[in-house]
Amino acid sequence: MATMHDVARLAQVSVSTVSYVLTGTRPISQATRNKVLAAMAQLDYQPNAMARGLASRRSRILGLLMPMDERGLGATETAFVTGAAAAASVAGYHLVLSPVGGGNLDDLRRLASQRMLDGVVLMEVQLDDERVTVLQEAGVPLVLIGRTGDTSALSYVDIDFDQTVHEAVAHLVALGHRRIVYVNHSAATLASGYGPALRTRDAFTAAMTGHGLEPLMIAAEDSAAGGRAALAAAFAKAPDLTAVLAMNETAIFGILGELTGRGLAVPDDVSVVSMVTSPQVAELATPALTAMTSPGSALGRIAIEALTRHLDGPADLRHQQLLPCTLEVRGSTAAPRRLTLATAGPPSKDGG
Amino acid sequence: MATMHDVARLAQVSVSTVSYVLTGTRPISQATRNKVLAAMAQLDYQPNAMARGLASRRSRILGLLMPMDERGLGATETAFVTGAAAAASVAGYHLVLSPVGGGNLDDLRRLASQRMLDGVVLMEVQLDDERVTVLQEAGVPLVLIGRTGDTSALSYVDIDFDQTVHEAVAHLVALGHRRIVYVNHSAATLASGYGPALRTRDAFTAAMTGHGLEPLMIAAEDSAAGGRAALAAAFAKAPDLTAVLAMNETAIFGILGELTGRGLAVPDDVSVVSMVTSPQVAELATPALTAMTSPGSALGRIAIEALTRHLDGPADLRHQQLLPCTLEVRGSTAAPRRLTLATAGPPSKDGG
Known part of the structure; x- marks a missing residue:
């Protein structure tokens, strides 16, 4: 491999001149610079990343x-x-x-x-x-x-969290769901100001309110146990819930486990939509998850x-x-089986 | 921020000398080098990573x-x-x-x-x-x-894959399992020479043979669909299987789904052990997976x-x-319910 000395010899300049061209620490005339660069090219000289970084001010x-x-x-x-x-x-x-x-x-x-x-x-x-x-x-x-x-x-x-949440809510509402719970990231994540958690919270409130429905959000730890706890909290607040929209990709597996533990079938008893999810993760669940697929x-x-x-x-x-x-409908969403007066009636006084 | 010129002025040397000290492209006397280094220290001069890399031959x-x-x-x-x-x-x-x-x-x-x-x-x-x-x-x-x-x-x-596989097999054998299937990574991964896939394959063969049992291995694509297909293939080869040992952390979710689809309960009908797994992943499943926990x-x-x-x-x-x-026993392993003559009898002629 050619060295700086080889370049200096071919260009008929001193090694320090080659160094100056590389490091830019001293002005070098355009003619001399061109001689040095031509010698480097002829010898296929590869200055290491450090030297090149100094020369070009770029590390690549x-x-x-x-x-x-x-x-x-x-x-x-x-x-x-x-x-x-x-x-x-x-x-x-x-x-x-x-x-x-x-x-x-x-x-x-x-x-x-x-x-x-x-x-x-x-x-x-x-x-x-x-x-x-x-x-x-x-x-x-x-x-x-x-x-x-x-x-x-x-x-x-x-x-585009606004668009994504609106489309997910619209999918569930079109199937007949009225009591939809949004499972977000943890309270600590929300408090830290994590953009996706806050933007989807606001978008969910706007989307549900737009349909005349109550926006019910639960914060869940990013774990299966967090998902189980969140679903229990959701049922305590809304025993008639028929759909879960989950931003929290880890918690969602705990949600599915908790539903099974309560003898509830997906999607017949409860529909589940996973937000901002890859097809690979959506396919891990049984049934595979209807999801808003991440770009x-x-x-x-x-x-x-x-x-x-x-x-x-x-x-x-x-x-x-x-x-x-983009919405990809898989096996985890369907029309709700548990249509009661409370859930199947007109959305609300405000929405009618 | 101090520049190379500031250092040269304080050390009463030329800028090129400072450059030489930094780049090591020309020998500099120890006395001069020390003057330059002292000036750098006094000025809190921070050469950038590139220059320091040239000087120390270390990028850190x-x-x-x-x-x-x-x-x-x-x-x-x-x-x-x-x-x-x-x-x-x-x-x-x-x-x-x-x-x-x-x-x-x-x-x-x-x-x-x-x-x-x-x-x-x-x-x-x-x-x-x-x-x-x-x-x-x-x-x-x-x-x-x-x-x-x-x-x-x-x-x-x-x-230590040998030790890990031996302990996992011993756990299942101690519970009474005789027909144990090992779900490995894909055939392509095995053919590529991926160490963990090949070492666990050999360790499984050694462990099962040591117990007088037939080592049955299935290769699975790294996906939930791959896990489903692998379990179907396993049942085709060994309809009396009662335990699955899985190296493939993605496929295992498909295995669980396929078991549910066939009306088989974990662990009552089939026990499942996940190999080289974090507690976080083990807890995603319902029941949580007995696992060989990764270090x-x-x-x-x-x-x-x-x-x-x-x-x-x-x-x-x-x-x-x-x-x-290390073995962590969770909810996915138990004694097999389906004890038949073929599975509960003496392991084999060779093993007795």
């Missing part, structure tokens, strides 16, 4: 900041990652994933100040997200998968494409895009 | 090479990642995850030649794994989570600790360690 490395917890990264979120990795490869970048984030802003500051990453895609965004501030202050180009509350100065791609790898791909445009484009470039989930 | 970045596919990264594998990330942080390194790998050796060669990573932990190892060769040829320090067939020159931490984050932590010792230690340092899974 993009980061996907993806806080991980004990929940794991389900097939649904993994699709974002595989979509992003493929798009980065097409654009000639490496994609690295960093589990940094969550509460650890110091780690994030250090990562940002190292200038290892040309740009960053941020996942699991909260409405008021300090990581955005840290990265903006460090001047790191940034695209979100998700949205903060104020998106005016940001680029993002996110799921999956498209989210990751669009985020990376927007980020690489930022690196080459004007500083005030913005990319803001919402993608809806 | 470790990579976790983790091929991702549409299956996603379950809670079980995610525990490896979170354990590794925590250990890297303690040791003063950043951990980045790269989805590079699988079939794409060119991407891996490029990543290795960039010298961005001080060392690498490799996941999803096959018995004959070309990625190991690529990384060894590039001189990248390497620790495997998993093992190749020939481990003599390698450092690894892996699950989880310890695998990731030990791999990173071994890797950082390699970076500072002698070139011939090796770390080779196996961790067993």
Whole structure:
């Protein structure tokens, strides 16, 4: 493999001149620079990433900041990652994933100040997200998968939660359901300001109210036990419920178990719709779950494409895009069997 | 923030000398080097990661090479990642995850030649794994989570599959089961030489033969549909089966669905044991699954600790360690209800 000395000899300059061209630490005349670059090309000289980073101010490395917890990264979120990795490869970048984030802003500051990453895609965004501030202050180009509350100065791609919730509720209402419970993420997740939990809560309230129905939401821990507890709480509040709409992909398996334990059949007694779900996860259940299917790898791909445009484009470039989930009807939804006066009558005084 | 020019001014040397100290491209006297380093310290000068990488030959970045596919990264594998990330942080390194790998050796060669990573932990190892060769040829320090067939020159931490399979089989045999089916990964995964699939296959054969029982293995696609098909195939071969041992965490949900579809109860009619599983996944099922619990984050932590010792230690340092899974009995195993002459009699002529 050619060395810096080989390049210097062929270009008839000193090694330090080659170094200056690579590092940009001292101005070099265009003629000398061109001689050096021509020698590098002729020798197929490969400066390592560090040296090239200094020369081009580019590392050709993009980061996907993806806080991980004990929940794991389900097939649904993994699709974002595989979509992003493929798009980065097409654009000639490496994609690295960093589990940094969550509460650890110091780690994030250090990562940002190292200038290892040309740009960053941020996942699991909260409405008021300090990581955005840290990265903006460090001047790191940034695209979100998700949205903060104020998106005016940001680029993002996110799921259209309003549209997604409205379509899911409309599907259940069209089947004849009136008592629909929405199982969201945990109270702690809601309190932390996690965008998808808050946006779907508001969209559910709007959709149900629009149909003249009472919006009943239960917060569930992200676990099967959390799902069981949430369903018990739902039946305590609404014994006549006939449908569950669940944002919480882990809890939903506990919901299904609790229904079985109570001798209730899906979908004959209770219909279940899973929100923002991959087909792989929907197929794990028996019967397979009717779901609002996540746009999956498209989210990751669009985020990376927007980020690489930022690196080459004007500083005030913005990319803001919402993608809806699509309804896929499987075996877990049907007309309710338990049509009582209370549930089958006119929706409510206000809605009639 | 202090610049390279500030450092040069304070140390009373030229900027190029500061650059040489950082890049190591030219020998600098110890006295001058010390003056420059003292100035950097006084000014709290932060060379960026690229420059520091050139200076120290260290990027302080470790990579976790983790091929991702549409299956996603379950809670079980995610525990490896979170354990590794925590250990890297303690040791003063950043951990980045790269989805590079699988079939794409060119991407891996490029990543290795960039010298961005001080060392690498490799996941999803096959018995004959070309990625190991690529990384060894590039001189990248390497620790495997998993093992190749020939481990003599390698450092690894892996699950003790022999011990794990023997304990799972012993649990079922002690309950009275004689017709036990092992549901492994897919035929394609076995053919590709994926270590865990091949090692557990051999361990299952040894364990069942040791009990005088017939080792019956079915390969299943990594999907719920794959699990359903595998269970149908198992019943076709062994209509009197009373227990399923499953390595395939995705297929197991299809197995549970197919059992329900056939009107068979878990555990009364058929017992189910999940191999190398996190408590989170085991709890998703109803009843919760008896499982051989994965050592989880310890695998990731030990791999990173071994890797950082390699970076500072002698070139011939090796770390080779196996961790067993531990049996956690939950609701999916019990004595078989369907004790027939064929299943309850003496195990076999050879075994008596």
